[in-house]
Amino acid sequence: MDAPDIALLEAVTALSTAPLAGIAQRLREATLPYLGCSALVIFTEDCTGRPQKKAGDESIISRVSIAELDHIRTSLAGESGTGDAWQGEAVLGGAVRPVLALSSPSNALLVLADPQHPAGTAHTADTAAREAAGRMLRYFWAMASERIREKVADAPPSYLIESRAASAERVRVTAELVDHHSTTLETLLAALRSPALSDDAARRSATDVAAKALVGLRTLNDRTTDLVEEPVATAFQRLREDLKPLMNFSGIDVQFIEPPVNGRALPGEVAHAARAIVRGLVLAMVDQQGVRRIRTQWDCDGENLLVNVRDDGPGELSTDAPNMARLAQRVEALYGSMSVDVMTGWGADVAVSLPLDPPARQLADVSDWKLGERELDVLQLLAAGQRNRAIAAKLHISENTVKFHLRNIYRKVGASSRTEAIAMAHSNGLR
Structure with a gap:
């Protein structure tokens, strides 16, 4: 096998196994032999907490805004785009620069800043080589966007x-x-x-x-x-779209009881988790012999999303099966509850309740982290959403000192990122 073939296989392997936090960097490394860029940004609404994934020049990716990406998406969908790709000049990272944007079937957006073909191909008349490079870029992007969708669907x-x-x-x-x-x-x-x-x-x-x-x-x-919010009717319609292939090819009658159109909007992570839970329940029910009809219903009482999924199968749905255990973990992660009522010969009835608001804040208990007094001050400001410069100003210290304290905080609390440290602080009552 030639060296280029091995490099390609290694790139495919790295991208197909990439964690969410590293997928932008893996995608940039995979596409670099075909199309270079100063920065790469992925924007996906599947990840409600982290819609942007970025790699490249820090001076660009640290300043990218949702408004800039929305404007690029508009250009991609406009007359100047082909529907799935657009190239031109746009504001990205606070400055006008050449960009290349691609969409995906999952509505994710890929933006390359300062796209550049490798030396020797930029001005060549060999358009076939450049077209082949474009195909490789699309191939890697399709793989990355699908990886993101799968990782979010299986999120712990x-x-x-x-x-x-x-x-x-x-x-x-x-x-x-x-x-x-x-x-x-x-x-x-x-x-x-x-x-x-x-x-x-x-x-x-x-x-x-x-x-x-x-x-x-x-x-x-x-x-x-x-x-971060989705109307309950819109979230339910997306569920119907998700289950269309099953309805078309399984021969099973999947029925939908519409939720009230004026119900309270769902937090993004609740809407996403609810769809994933229903999809998992439907697939588990389909695995039984003799199932002809499955009914799914959503309702909202103002405080909880109420989900009910019922089948007309033999009543053999096992609550001990690994797939059901994973669904129970999803429910518990959002402080919800799930009950399974199995009736032999009559089918299974699953009821899920997901609270729309997180539980009431508890008093902070971070004594186990053994933080110093100044480290605790920094963590409290971090949990309140302050950036390094603001923390430095409030505590009358330098930004480098803030970074020093943050490194110690990450080590002591066991966090690998700023976002993870904030989440851990919030879960322990710090705001």
């Missing part, structure tokens, strides 16, 4: 807890930004519309700019809310 309880903490934190930070900037812009508009200003043209122009900025800010807030 710890991921769901971390996702909920990260989602709540993003809502809090965005709400603060909206309040701050809305007040600023509304004050600006009031001043610019004042009749005391004589330059009408300047006032109209400035008013228009400020109004657009205000609309953009509100749009960003709505967009962030969409990522």
Whole structure:
């Protein structure tokens, strides 16, 4: 086997086994021989807590915003795109730069900053080679997006807890930004519309700019809310789409009892987990002999999502089966409950209740971590959503000192990332 073939197989293996946290870096490494880039960003709504996965130039990926990615997605879907790919200039990481964007069947978005073919192919007339490179990029991207979908579908309880903490934190930070900037812009508009200003043209122009900025800010807030909340009817419709293949090819009549259209919106991790739980229950029921009909129903009492799945099989659904145990773990991760009523000869009836809000906060108990006084101060500010610069300012220390304390904190609490440390702090009562 030639060396290029071995390298390709190694890239495929690395990407197909990549963890969620490292999938962007693995994808960048796999595509580098075919198309280089200064930064790579994956944006997927499947991961409610961590919708962005990034690799490359830190000065770019640290500044990428959801608003920038939304604008690129719009360009991808517009007339200038082909539907699944778009190349042009766009703002990414706070600056205008060349980008290449690709979509996927799961609605994930891939963005490459400063895309560049390897030396010797950029100006060649051999278009076949460049087309082949494009096909390899699409191949690796399809593999990565499917890997993300599978990993999220099989996420362990710890991921769901971390996702909920990260989602709540993003809502809090965005709400603060909206309040701050809305007040600023509304004050600006009031001043610019004042009749005391004589330059009408300047006032109209400035008013228009400020109004657009205000609309953009509100749009960003709505967009962030969409990522962490989903109308119950929309979440249920997505479940129907997920189960369509089973309905079409299994011969089983899958019935859906629609939830109230005006029910409370579901937190993103609850909606995602509920769909995964129902899919798992349906597949477990289908494995029984003699099942002809499965009915699934969602309801919402304002505090809980109530899920019911019932079959007309022989009543042989085993609660001890590994697949059922995994579903029970998902339910427990969101502090929910699941009951299974098996009636021999009549079928199985499974009821699941998922609370829409996390349990009431407990008093902080972090004594086992043996944190120093200053480390605890840093962790409390970190758990409150403060960035390194803000923590340094509040504690009157340098950012390098903050980073030093954070490294010690990660080691003592057993966290591998900032997000994980925040989640662990929240789960122990620190806010």
